[in-house]
Amino acid sequence: MRDAETLQVGATRELWRQVTRPGPTPSRRHPNARLLSALTGRPPGHLAGALLELRDPSPVWEAFRHNPQIGCRRCDARHPGGPVFRIFPHHRYVCTRHRYWIGSSDINRPGPFLDDFLEIVKAQRRHLRLLRRHG
Numbered sequence: 001m002r003d004a005e006t007l008q009v010g011a012t013r014e015l016w017r018q019v020t021r022p023g024p025t026p027s028r029r030h031p032n033a034r035l036l037s038a039l040t041g042r043p044p045g046h047l048a049g050a051l052l053e054l055r056d057p058s059p060v061w062e063a064f065r066h067n068p069q070i071g072c073r074r075c076d077a078r079h080p081g082g083p084v085f086r087i088f089p090h091h092r093y094v095c096t097r098h099r100y101w102i103g104s105s106d107i108n109r110p111g112p113f114l115d116d117f118l119e120i121v122k123a124q125r126r127h128l129r130l131l132r133r134h135g
C-alpha cells in the first residue's frame with residue numbers, strides 16, 4: 001500500500017512538473033495553459049474558466065478578497081509549489097485535519113494550533129456537516 005502511495009505521489013509530482021513552469025522562484029510553479037490544454041484536450045479558454053490562474057490578463061486577486069488569506073501551514077507544507085494562495089469560503093475557519101485556525105481573512109499571520117481548543121475543531125466539523133446536508 002505504501003509503495004502504491006509513493007508511486008502515486010511521484011506520478012502526481014511528475015505530471016505537475018510537466019504542465020507547469022517555474023516562477024517567480026525556482027520552488028514555485030505556475031500552470032501553463034498551453035501545456036494543460038495539450039494534456040486535457042480542452043481549449044485554454046475553457047480551462048481558464050475553471051482555473052483563474054490561467055486567465056490572461058491575470059485576475060486581480062485582491063478583488064476577490066480585500067486581504068490575502070493565510071492557509072493551514074501543514075497543508076501548505078505538503079504542496080510542492082510552496083504556500084498556496086487560497087480563497088476560503090467565509091464559513092471555513094479551521095483546518096479540521098491538522099487542527100489549525102486558518103481564518104478569517106483579517107488575520108495577517110499563521111493561526112494558532114487548536115489542540116487545546118478541540119471544541120472549536122468539533123464546531124467546524126459540525127458546521128461543515130450541516131452545510132453538506134442542508135446546503
Ligand SMILES: [Zn+2]
Nearest residue numbers: 072075095098
Ligand atoms: Zn491543514
